[in-house]
Amino acid sequence: MRRIGKKGIVLVLAAIVSAASVTGCGTQLPSDVIASYGDQMIGREEAEFYARYQQYSTEYMYAMYGSNLTGIWDQVDQTTSKTYQEEAKENALTAVLQTEILNEKAVADGITLTEEEQKKVDEAVTEIMQAEPIVEACGLTEETAKSIVTKNAMANKEYQAMVADIDTNVDESEVLHKTMEQISIREKQDNSTEASTENTEQTQEKQQQVDAAAAQLGETIKSALEQGATLDEIVEQYNEKEFNGVTFTVAKRDAFALGKDDSDIYTEQAMQMTQGQVITSSGDGVVYVVRCTSERDENSTNEAIEQELANRRTAMFEEKYAELKKSAKKFTVNEREWEKVVFSEPLIEVSTEETSSSESASSEAETANTTQAADTAPEDTTAANTVAEDTTAADTATE
Structure with a gap:
């Protein structure tokens, strides 16, 4: 079982936007287009990449704990009455929309990538193209990969600008x-x-x-x-x-x-x-x-401070993003073509040896994964934040 990158490709949301916001049935869109944002066409490769990334991430976590991958995408999340596949695909479209909105705002604000950030983009693209299971599943080309990473990096810089003025004073007695x-x-x-x-x-x-x-x-x-x-x-x-x-x-x-x-x-x-x-x-x-x-437990207290700041960033982003969405262009989904994207085969291959060594922890995977497909967001990253964690242009922008 191969992990993608040192820490994996990371495409996550700071705020999971409700699926209801991803509306519009694009029956007139070309068959190779999954969605449109205004006049901007989102091709099958790009949209499916987000979905396949979520598929890979979830399957990797299941496999780590020795859980059987058979039928996991048909399982129903009892809180939403949707299958994990349905939730993963909805989140993929939400990530696409959020990235488009933030990228558009970044361009309007005059945000650009530095030479160093462009270099990080190229490094991330190289890593993505080495992720054979995902690349093959969605037919990803290097050109599309670079477009995805670039928009993510730009959108993340916009995200950082949106949350730059949070109150950083934390009452230590509350987090000690x-x-x-x-x-x-x-x-x-x-x-x-x-x-x-x-x-x-x-x-x-x-x-x-x-x-x-x-x-x-x-x-x-x-x-x-x-x-x-x-x-x-x-x-x-x-x-x-x-x-x-x-x-x-x-x-x-x-x-x-x-x-x-x-x-x-x-x-x-x-x-x-x-x-x-x-x-x-x-x-x-x-x-x-x-x-x-x-x-004073240094590690836990400092982690609690960081978590409090992360919560504040999330709250500020959600508020500002909600306002930004009000003036966003129409987002239309080609439902007919999107329905053809199914997680019929696992992207992860698990050896017998790896499975047996992980069986003792399988119950942890079952607990952790009840929300995995529906909730991919550790706080202060966005759909735009980090393709190939630690190497993305977006990370450089926040250092």
Whole structure:
């Protein structure tokens, strides 16, 4: 299985525009034209490239996790009642339209590509043309590939101009993450016949004993952590050992980042902690002992800041793009020809060896891909942003 490029070709949307905006039935359009934007004709190669890219990206992710590719495009998204193929093709047309609108605005604003950006375009075109599954599926020529990349680069520069004046001041208290580590304490399960035949009164008495012992063990471990004990030492000393007449499963959770929006039972309390402080918390039959190892988790806090800025860029872009669309030219789709674009054969070839090595993670792919075909947009890129990530002219423009 071959990945396209170091990070793959990236053609995504900053804002998924509703399919209803892609309207008009172009029955009079030539058979080699899929859509028109005003007088601008969008040929089969170009439109199908966007669709095949989405097909390839989704299949690649499925294949990475060892999932079977058979029939995936006939699966129905329960939130939209559309097949994944229908959603992918709608998103492809949306990407085409958004690119045309932004590219047109970029030209009107006098935006041009620098010599260095033109060089990046050429590099991206070379990479695209090496993506044989996509190129062969849509009959892509180098000339069309260059047109696609150039319009994407221009449109991305327009996107960057549209979001340039976002407020970059972020209240760190809203995004702060701290570094924690945790010990969890729960009664070791007893599945014996004797345990299952206890009456209600016996069960209640035993639960009270367990709760009291767990709370006491929590305080004991809290004191040990305050004195500098490691999680491994705690687990070795107390896991599956009897304490006050009860045997507990004691497990560790190594360093993790915690923010105020996380759903851990102790989040609110933990966010008030200082470095080295230890707390206990309980719920759902588990006692947690949590130690704060850093009052600022650098990576997670910085990521949260970037995500907040990304959200602001997306919101600003969506607002401005909605206004821009009001004066956009008519977008017409040749539905008869577009219906002929079907994902009948996978673009990805998966070897038996690759499949077997990935099977353990297949459930993750099933979860992740319920939205993949319909939602291709990690925030602050547009349909215009990056063909061949890290090498596009658009990236150069934002550095």
